[in-house]
Amino acid sequence: GEESTLLVAALRSVGIPARQVYTPRWAHTDDNHAWVEAWADGKWYFLGACEPEPVLNLGWFNAPASRGMLMHTKVFGRYEGAEEVMSVTSNYTEINVIGNYAPTAKAIVTVTDGQGNPVSDACVEFKLYNYAEFYTVARKQTDAEGKVFLTAGKGDMMIWASKDGKFGFSKLSFGKDNELTVTLDKAAGDTFTADFELVPPPESAEMPEVTLEQRAANDCRMAHEDSIRHAYMATFMTDEAARYFARQYKLDEDAVSRILIASRGNHQVIADFMARLRSEKSKRGGLDLLQRISAKDLRDVTLEVLMDHMQSDMCKNPDYFRRYVRNPRVSNEMLTPYKGFFKKAVSKEEAEAYRAEPMKLVAWVARNIRVDKECNLGGAPISPEGVWKARVADAHSRDIFFVSMARSMAIPARINEVTGKVQLIGDDGAVDVDLDVQFQEEKLGQRGRLVASYNPIRSLDNPKYYSHFTLSRQIPQGNLQLLSYDEGDTDMGGGITWSNLLKEGTPLDAGDYVLVTGTRLASGAVLSRISSFCILPDKTTDIELVMRESRDEVQVIGNFNSESLFTPLSDDGSVIQQSLLQACGRGYFVVGILGVNQEPTNHALRDIASFKADLEKWGRKMVLLFPDEAKAGKFARESFPDLPSTIIYGIDTDGIAAQIAESMKLKHKESLPIFIIADTFNRVVFVSQGYTIGLGEQLMKTIKGI
Incomplete structure (x- = not known):
């Protein structure tokens, strides 16, 4: 998204009409995507925002886009063109451009x-x-x-x-x-309960011709661009330099190294902030603040913001202070130094009155900040200082403003990341506040408890939130509002699952909800179920989480990070890590972890060799990895002369085998070989471990199914 905005601005700056195109969600897989269209010779052409290709109308997303169901773009002002109008605002018109990409x-x-x-x-x-x-x-x-x-x-x-x-x-x-x-x-x-099988559009991509000369010229440009980026990345803080800095200022080496490396191109700002904290108390607080903010904030936060939020007044509870007072991040706003501003704008007497009775601050905001949903059509939140000066905002910016103002007065507050509710945090926990009501009593919302049972299906013993199920609340108008639980980290794991959310139960506000579950098939189709339930105050509601499955079609059975690194074996002895995505390109690929000179591996390789022609016709890469360099040296390629030419050999230097074993719940991690078929949307559709008869046939059967 950010890169496509940058490219549109760059193209417009040299007189080339350009616009961002966005698919809000793919139909055949999870996630979304944004790219760019540029106007030339009387028509729109598309290109990737950050994936340079030799010609226009070419990107890694040609095939996914042909399976898309909706793409749109915004046009400033009124629009009288041929495209279907999706919506009209006072500032822009949103138009439907799906016809440029798919039937x-x-x-x-x-x-x-x-x-x-x-x-x-x-x-x-x-x-x-x-x-x-x-x-x-x-x-x-x-x-x-x-x-x-x-x-x-x-x-x-x-x-x-x-x-x-x-x-x-x-x-x-x-x-x-x-x-x-x-x-x-x-x-x-x-x-109610209803089952749906949802089928995405079939693939119908048209690929423009690229000559060998065009590809070679593009490769040269890519190499030059890589050198520019790598030269810049070489200026980032290294572990050695970060630890030396920590010793100079008598700071925790491990913590400082993690923070400075994560800050990447913003490391000088973070280092300057640490250097300004002289007292022992400030040093501890500064590190705590840096550990509290996200990796993205570390990469673009300013020194002014960090210093502003270090001036936060204390509240009684140290944990609440760290999480809900000094923390500069409220929601998805751009971080600003608002605490110093509010200390000047709000008198000490008023601040003391609000600290004594926080509900007075709620009433003040409800009376004085007018909500206008048309005032901020761009969507990015208005800054807290901007809301104070304008006294008008969209509802989300108003909510961020309230939390920011409260934190400036050492009143712990937050926007609940799951429910989106504005809350004051006190000794009795979180209290919901309604900023649309000027006068209200302080009271806890009524809550019940939800417990869900689950009968495991093949290869899925613990469904994951966002991958296999979600919960949404039915709001009074009849719409659905997603409960946005923590999604965890792709590389580090974590996140919400059935076992840690619903197996023993979770508290929910009283009201009506729906549970959505879905099994994504390798074809992109989904076997889904939607069912409703009611949470009653002080009661436990028991439901069943049902994952539908297909006995006939290939289905997605797990997740795998396609940007995992390995070290390709090179003839010149160079040791340069690559990601699977870099090595294989977009789409499906095979990864195998080999046990050298072991019969199960030898048998598997012979099985694969017997399907050489079919696998080469398929054309996708097969990355075969050795556990370490010593085992790679013992492998005799001449013993397997008929293996497909699409194979890339490498060393598992970054724990790919462990990741597969963990994500696929393999009981015997040491049992080799392991083979998976996955794609660059991080979906696994096939896994095999140990001695397997007919591996080549199994691979081809799955490949034909996808």
Whole structure:
């Protein structure tokens, strides 16, 4: 996203019309993507924001884009072009450009009430299954006849319609269903369960021709660009330099090294901040602040912001102070030095009154900050100082403003990352506050408990949030609001799973919810289930988490980081690590961990050799890794002369075998060989370990299935 914004600005600066194109979510896999279109010779051409190619209309995403269901872009002002208009604001028009990338179909949705009458001004959400939720990629209001329309790629979406607390939903297959009627036949408290098989559009990518000369010229440019970037990265702090710095200032070497290395190109700012903290108390507090903020903040936070938030007044609870007072990060805002500003803007007498009775601050914000959803159409939050000066903001910026103002007065506060609620933090825990109500009593919200049982399916003993299931709350209007639990870290693990969230139970606010589960098949299709349940105050609700599965189709059975590093074996003896993504390119690939001179490995390699022609025709890379350099030296390639030419040999210098064993729940980590088929969307669709009969045939069967 950021790189596409940069490229658009760069192209416009030299007179080339350009725009960012965005798919809010893929249909065939999780995640989203942004790229760039540039205008030349009377038409729009696309290019990757950060993946230079020899020609236009070429990127790693040609194939995924041909399976897309919706792409859009924003045009400033009113727009009178040929593309379908998605929405119009006072500043820009959002238009639908899916037709530039995939075959499309138009469908009309009619919303009716329980008596079959059309419902005008109903909200119709077009949803794709992505990250285990039904994510809204387009939202429209019905006309006087209860109708809306959308043009999309030829795949399946969930249609969710709502008005005044009533709602209904159904599957829509673009290209098959020209019309769909959705009835508002459900309301809060109703229970329902529905299964859907959602099929994405088939691949239909058109690849432009690239000559050998064009490819060679592009490779030269890439090498030059790599040298520029590597020269810059060489200026980043090393472990040795970071530890020397820590010794100079008598700081914890391990902590300082981790922080300075993570700060990358911003290391001088972080070092200057540490150097300014002279007292022992400041040193400890400064390190604690740096360990509290995210890796992204370390890379772009300013010295002014860090020094401002080190001046935070203490509150009674040291843990609350670190997390909910001194911490500069509230939500997704740009970090600013707001604490010094509010100390000047708010008198000491007022600050003391708010500290004594925080609900007075809630009432002040509700009375004095007007919410206008049209005032910030760009979406990026307004700074707390900006909200104070304007006294008007969108609701999200208003919420960030309140938390920032509270923290400036040493009042612990947060926006709950799961529910999105604004909360004051006290001795009794978190208290929800409603900034839309000027006068209210301080009280805890009513809560119940949710427990879910799970009967494991093949290769999935512990479903993961965002990968296999999500929870959403039904809000009064009839829409869904996702509970945004911690997703963990791709490399370090963690995150929310069935076992650590629902097996023993989790507290939830009283209300109506839906559980969405989904099994992604290797084809990109999804076997999903949506079911509702109610949380009652002081009660435990028991539900079942059901993962549907297919006995016939290839399905996604795990996750694997395609940017994992290994060291390719080179003829010239050079030792340069590469990621699997770099070595294999976008798409599917095979990774094998070999046990040298062991019969299971020898048998597996002979099986693979027997399918040499098929695997070479498939054309994807096979990365075969040795556990260490010594074992690589003992491998006799001449013993296996008929292996496919698509093989890349290397050494597992970065723990790929351990990652596979962990992610695939392999019981005997030392048992080799291990083979997986995965793709650069980090999906695993095949795993084999140890002695296996017919490995080549199994690989080809899976490959044909994908």
